[in-house]
Amino acid sequence: MAQPLPVVLVVEDEPQMRRFLRAALEQHHYRAVEAATAREGFLQASGRNPDVILLDLGLPDADGIDVARRLRAGSQTPIIVLSARGQERDKVLALDAGADDYLTKPFGVEELLARLRAALRRVTRPASGEATATFGDERVDLEQREVRRGREPVHLTPTEYRLLATLVRHPGRVMTHRQLVKEVWGAHAGDQTASLRVHMNELRHKLEHDSARPRYLTTEIGVGYRLRVD
Numbered sequence: 250m251a252q253p254l255p256v257v258l259v260v261e262d263e264p265q266m267r268r269f270l271r272a273a274l275e276q277h278h279y280r281a282v283e284a285a286t287a288r289e290g291f292l293q294a295s296g297r298n299p300d301v302i303l304l305d306l307g308l309p310d311a312d313g314i315d316v317a318r319r320l321r322a323g324s325q326t327p328i329i330v331l332s333a334r335g336q337e338r339d340k341v342l343a344l345d346a347g348a349d350d351y352l353t354k355p356f357g358v359e360e361l362l363a364r365l366r367a368a369l370r371r372v373t374r375p376a377s378g379e380a381t382a383t384f385g386d387e388r389v390d391l392e393q394r395e396v397r398r399g400r401e402p403v404h405l406t407p408t409e410y411r412l413l414a415t416l417v418r419h420p421g422r423v424m425t426h427r428q429l430v431k432e433v434w435g436a437h438a439g440d441q442t443a444s445l446r447v448h449m450n451e452l453r454h455k456l457e458h459d460s461a462r463p464r465y466l467t468t469e470i471g472v473g474y475r476l477r478v479d
Contacts, residue, residue, distance in 0.1 A: 254280040255369060258299035260290035260316070261331065262309050266354075270303065273358045279365070287311035294320060301368050304348070305331045306339050314342045321347025327368035337471035344425045344472065351423065351472075367421040382417040384465040384478045387456050389417050396456075403455055408433060412448050413456075416466070416476035425473040449474060 257279045259270050267283050274281040282297050284290040287308045294302065302320060306313030317328055330343045330351040340351045349371070350364050380391040386399045391414055396403040405413065415432040416424060430441045433448075449468075453460035465477050 254278055255300040255365075256280045256282060256297060257365065258282045258284065258290065258293050258297060258302045260284045260287070260293075260302065260308065261305040262286065262307065263305070266305070266331075270361075273361060277358075277362055287313075287316045290316065291319070294324065294326070299326060300372065301365055302326055302328045303331055303352075304328055304343075306336070306343060307333070314339070314346050317343045317348045318346040325372075327372060329364055329368060340472050341425050341427070344423055345427055349422050371419075371421060380417075382420055382476070382478050384476065385456075385458065387465075389413060391417060398456065405452070405455065406448075409448055409452050409455075412445070413452055416474065420476050420478040423469050423473055423475050427473075429473060 255278075257274050259267055259274075259281055261267050261270065261283070262285050264285075267285070271281040271283065282293050282299060284293045287310050290302075290304070290308075293299070304313060304317060304320070308316065313330070317330065320326070320328055327350070328348040330340065330348045331354060332340050332343070332351050333354050343351065349368060352361060352364060382389045387403070388397050389395075394410070396405060396410070396413065411433045412429065415429060426442050426445060429445055430438055433445070434441050449466065450460070453463050453466050457463045457466060467475050467477055469475055
């Protein structure tokens, strides 16, 4: 029996963008459900149980950040924010409010599909695999507190390990500076952005083949970091 098509809820007020998204999704075997306002989006999210939500921040009847926060409060469905170019602060606020990822307008179909695949993998990843990650020659096992590059163990400082472990628990997801600081140093740590950058550079030196051009521990400029896993 054929598997049902993944349902993608598109919450976007621009008709032209909705048409573009619907055409791209349906061409690549997704089922698109549309909403032009936040109110319609909430109704569709509760009634259709989508697999992924594409959320425009510039909705006519509600602030997109509040919409992301309210959607996340009621569901663990992946939320990918659609953001105009240059709105880095809005991206950060949306991610801190519970969104999983963002796409900067204008974006191409291949980028959209890649983000959707990553979001669906995070949802369908079996529980037994949540404590491990592989990328390149590296393997991280959180249950054993072990990091290996090939067959050789990699020695990390406690702070480096906490930073890597946080990214491993959210593979493929953008983690903001604020989220990482909270997880690594605690909720009351204050501004540790500079220290975060130093520890990320050290991780790249230990885990990337070319730390100046990282493939896996990538920077989301002005926002945070992402672990790209195999």
